[in-house]
Amino acid sequence: MAEVKWIKITTNMFDDEKIKLIDAMPERDTIHYIWIRLLVQAGKTNANGYIFLNENVPYTEEMLSTIFNRPLNSVRLALKTLNDFGMIELAENHLIKITNWSKHQNIEGMEKVREQTKKRVAKHRAKKKELLEAAKEETCGSNEAKKSVTLHETLSNGTEEDKEEDIDIEEDNNLLYIENNIEKIIDYYCSKAGIVSINFKPKEFETVEELLQKVPVDVIKKGIDDAFKNYKPSFKGEKISSFNYCKPVILKIWNNINIKKKGVKSQNGNSSSGTDEQQRLTAEGIGI
Missing domain, CATH: 1.10.10.10 (Winged helix-like DNA-binding domain superfamily/Winged helix DNA-binding domain)
Structure with missing residues (x-):
């Protein structure tokens, strides 16, 4: 490099x-x-x-x-x-x-991920606003015959604006979460792979970003651990050469956790608390 x-x-x-x-x-x-x-x-x-x-x-x-x-x-x-x-x-x-x-420092790959994430969030927001505007127009169209706007409609519009603001805050938090954790995942993978010249391809950065949007950091780390632990080389000296190899292993673990979580919900008849979730992840060998 x-x-x-x-x-x-x-x-x-x-x-x-x-x-x-x-x-x-x-x-x-x-x-x-x-x-x-x-x-x-x-x-x-x-x-x-x-x-x-x-x-x-x-x-x-x-x-x-x-x-x-x-x-x-x-x-x-x-x-x-x-x-x-x-x-x-x-x-x-x-x-x-x-x-x-x-x-x-100015790490090109990290900057690319940040820009891609910001563009994706902006695109998602624009789509949400389009849907909200369409819903408002439909509501106005059905009320064209009315001479006045009721207090109920005013309150409803206020609620829609509050929802839109909540969506923006949630997406900003998601963007910050990805930025704060993507380096941790890359460093963790590289420590397992025994490499120091970190030259992730764009697709690998996208995979890490994609996983962080739905999978907790510690679950991703456990998936990386399992991928390297269970890897069977086709020939002597062969190694895992891409982070993308770990993706299906990570998703399988996360899917199994969600299946167990749904099973617990069905048995209890209600959602599990955050403490219960932490206990289940700990039982899987994942500390949160």
């Missing part, structure tokens, strides 16, 4: 509590320097915040000491401090990842 030519740094970066805590340390200048160098290195690698020489060779502390031209002990201290503060993640295979990298 080609490196990016710039990275984003907020102007209030040094107002952050973690940065202020680092400022109180004896090695603060070195840690700040290495933090900036890691951000730049992540931009050069351009793999969703991961830092490595290539996909098969992670940077060692000795290599970073040479590249950053800083003592080895200083590099070790900086990495430990940044990891303790949750600013970087140190994987078992020695890969380094900048935490929340794609939330702060």
Whole structure:
């Protein structure tokens, strides 16, 4: 993946509590320097915040000491401090990842998903408004003979406007939910697949977005777990190469949960509470 030519740094970066805590340390200048160098290195690698020489060779502390031209002990201290503060993640295979990298940087795939989701929501809203307008015209047509508008009709129109506003709020919340969780799903899948160069195809982004519209995050994660756990390669070395392979597994789990939920409703004669739903998902091995 080609490196990016710039990275984003907020102007209030040094107002952050973690940065202020680092400022109180004896090695603060070195840690700040290495933090900036890691951000730049992540931009050069351009793999969703991961830092490595290539996909098969992670940077060692000795290599970073040479590249950053800083003592080895200083590099070790900086990495430990940044990891303790949750600013970087140190994987078992020695890969380094900048935490929340794609939330702060311009990730093309994420931007495409956001734009597609916004367009889809806007289209859905326009359709809803058309249906509401059509319903209003039909109502007006049937009342053309009437000389005045009754209070009941006024209240009814107010109710329709309230419903339309509620629909807009619900769709805004849905859009925010997708934006907040799509990165989590992608990162989780990549950790299972053992890949760091995240280059999702548009169809894969669309699949994640589609699933998030109807399936809880933890159910999606369980589906990913099951897909990798039960995968049977056709030949030695074959691996799951696309997130879309996990989709039917995820939908099957979600469908089974819904079937059980409907069964409980039928037995009880009413809808289950949120607590009951959580207990059922926990019984499935899914923590919500």
